[in-house]
Amino acid sequence: MKKGLLVFILFMCILAAVPQFLRDPFQCHLLIMIMMYATMSIGWNVIGGYAGQVSFGNAAFFGVGAYTTAVLLVNYNVNPWLGMLAGCVLSVGLAVIVGYPCFRLRGHYFAIATIAVGEIMVVIFTNWDYVGAAVGIYMPILEESFVNFEFHSSKIPYYYIILGMLLFAIAVCYAVEESRLGYYLRAIKDDPDGARSLGIDIQKYKMIAFSISAVLTSICGTFYGQYVLYIHPSSTMDLMMSIHLCIIALIGGIGKLFGPVVGAFVFIPLMELTRVYLGSEGQGIDMIIYSLLVILIAIWRPQGLWALFSRGSK
Amino acid sequence: MSADILVVDNVTKRFGGLTANANISFSMKEGQIIGLIGPNGAGKSTLFNCISCFYNADGGRIVFQGQEITFKDPESICRMGIGRTFQIVRIFKDMNVLENIMIGAFLRNPRRKDAQARSEEVAGIFRFTDKLYLKATSLTISEQKRLEVARVFATEPKIMLLDEMMAGLNIHEIKESVELVLRLREMGITLVLVEHVMEGIMPIANRVVVLDYGEKIAEGTPDEVINNEKVIGAYFGQKYAKRRENKTRIQ
Numbered sequence: 001m002k003k004g005l006l007v008f009i010l011f012m013c014i015l016a017a018v019p020q021f022l023r024d025p026f027q028c029h030l031l032i033m034i035m036m037y038a039t040m041s042i043g044w045n046v047i048g049g050y051a052g053q054v055s056f057g058n059a060a061f062f063g064v065g066a067y068t069t070a071v072l073l074v075n076y077n078v079n080p081w082l083g084m085l086a087g088c089v090l091s092v093g094l095a096v097i098v099g100y101p102c103f104r105l106r107g108h109y110f111a112i113a114t115i116a117v118g119e120i121m122v123v124i125f126t127n128w129d130y131v132g133a134a135v136g137i138y139m140p141i142l143e144e145s146f147v148n149f150e151f152h153s154s155k156i157p158y159y160y161i162i163l164g165m166l167l168f169a170i171a172v173c174y175a176v177e178e179s180r181l182g183y184y185l186r187a188i189k190d191d192p193d194g195a196r197s198l199g200i201d202i203q204k205y206k207m208i209a210f211s212i213s214a215v216l217t218s219i220c221g222t223f224y225g226q227y228v229l230y231i232h233p234s235s236t237m238d239l240m241m242s243i244h245l246c247i248i249a250l251i252g253g254i255g256k257l258f259g260p261v262v263g264a265f266v267f268i269p270l271m272e273l274t275r276v277y278l279g280s281e282g283q284g285i286d287m288i289i290y291s292l293l294v295i296l297i298a299i300w301r302p303q304g305l306w307a308l309f310s311r312g313s314k
Numbered sequence: 315m316s317a318d319i320l321v322v323d324n325v326t327k328r329f330g331g332l333t334a335n336a337n338i339s340f341s342m343k344e345g346q347i348i349g350l351i352g353p354n355g356a357g358k359s360t361l362f363n364c365i366s367c368f369y370n371a372d373g374g375r376i377v378f379q380g381q382e383i384t385f386k387d388p389e390s391i392c393r394m395g396i397g398r399t400f401q402i403v404r405i406f407k408d409m410n411v412l413e414n415i416m417i418g419a420f421l422r423n424p425r426r427k428d429a430q431a432r433s434e435e436v437a438g439i440f441r442f443t444d445k446l447y448l449k450a451t452s453l454t455i456s457e458q459k460r461l462e463v464a465r466v467f468a469t470e471p472k473i474m475l476l477d478e479m480m481a482g483l484n485i486h487e488i489k490e491s492v493e494l495v496l497r498l499r500e501m502g503i504t505l506v507l508v509e510h511v512m513e514g515i516m517p518i519a520n521r522v523v524v525l526d527y528g529e530k531i532a533e534g535t536p537d538e539v540i541n542n543e544k545v546i547g548a549y550f551g552q553k554y555a556k557r558r559e560n561k562t563r564i565q
Binding site for chain 2: 179190195202
């Protein structure tokens with residue numbers, strides 16, 4: 001475990017130093033996307049991996065985070081950082097409202113219900129004039145500063161902000177893993193009835209896990225809005241995004257702390273690079289490549305790519 | 315005379331048209347071992363599930379330490395101090411032995427360190443000390459059943475409901491189980507055992523409750539129950555019971 005900590009610190013130092021060596025803004029963008037997806041996928045992993053409640057609706061939290069911040073900023077001139085907090089509160093609210101009925105469903109039925117919830121959100125936001133409907137919302141251009149959460153001359157400040165969020169997500173997930181909550185979630189995944197017989201209120205713990213998941217996804221929504229400065233329903237709460245979060249965790253290692261990080265470093269470059277270099281047809285080709293990858297991993301490494309690194313250690 | 319720790323009062327449970335338990339009543343005192351026996355399909359497991367609130371009874375009352383628990387849920391029952399095991403072993407398959415016990419220990423020890431320390435103690439009692447980091451699924455069936463009991467024990471129950479913990483074990487393992495049950499009683503735990511293995515349950519039970527077709531047909535000390543005509547009828551058929559009765563009369 002000591003060795004693992006050293007590797008982790010080294011990895012984070014490299015990530016922190018990398019912007020000094022980047023010449024091309026696209027490389028910076030790519031790393032930002034990798035870290036954003038890694039953060040969200042860690043969030044997905046808390047509910048989908050540890051607790052075994054596969055959610056295909058997590059993009060809804062991303063959307064709530066992005067929209068809450070945007071609406072507050074545009075209509076009420078509220079600072080985006082406060083907007084981020086408000087987004088987290090609303091996302092947790094949504095998680096509780098969705099979780100209360102849906103957690104009564106078991107296995108695949110929960111997954112199906114979350115797809116429905118995600119799609120309902122898209123339909124609502126596409127038709128809701130107050131939040132810009134299908135056109136979306138443009139963020140006002142403010143003076144660039146950390147407080148305003150806007151930078152126009154360089155992507156590097158965004159890079160460090162998302163790196164901080166990734167660290168936060170790793171810290172949260174580590175705390176979950178090491179605490180009673182983490183053990184209980186694994187017990188719930190393994191055998192819900194057995195867990196109940198040992199006094200575990202499974203509804204409550206699933207709800208806590210879902211809320212943590214919501215917060216980690218929601219802050220990324222805020223980040224995305226401030227980074228791209230334009231949001232619309234299909235860029236912030238698309239079903240495909242939820243599926244990507246699941247696939248990233250799956251490739252990397254479900255229910256493992258660093259699984260989603262490894263997954264994001266493999267999956268996002270694949271997705272972005274094929275999209276850039278293979279032009280408009282790229283969309284199809286990267287799908288084919290990643291499907292192949294998922295199939296191969298499922299056959300040879302069902303525990304995910306993380307298992308390649310962690311052999312021997314715990 | 316201490317008050318009854320558990321009272322089962324006229325409990326009825328139906329599944330559609332099938333009455334799995336009909337007006338079953340019995341009560342038990344602290345520190346007793348109660349055997350719950352009967353042929354397959356007699357309703358023993360159903361009654362177990364009613365007491366542990368995995369099912370809610372359709373009629374009657376279940377009272378634990380003076381508090382009615384008939385309509386509570388399994389997790390609150392466990393918190394109140396009634397622990398149970400399952401007929402088919404339900405250990406956590408992806409965890410090792412220590413982690414399995416910790417899931418139980420977390421109930422009274424929210425902090426990880428405390429839960430781990432407590433679990434290591436429990437593992438000692440159940441002779442798992444040298445197997446702490448083995449995967450639970452790599453244990454033998456008899457060890458897995460013992461692990462399930464250990465896990466429940468870690469929740470610090472006052473009553474333990476053990477569902478067929480001796481089924482499928484060899485004679486040596488049954489002996490171990492019996493010793494384990496007796497040790498649990500010494501530690502002040504009241505026990506209800508559903509059991510088919512008579513040589514396991516009869517020597518240790520204070521009282522035996524016999525079910526057949528969902529009804530209680532007998533209750534008493536093991537000796538009384540063994541000689542009860544209805545019980546013999548239920549196990550060996552009415553014909554055998556009659557023949558046996560005639561024989562004793564002739565003698």
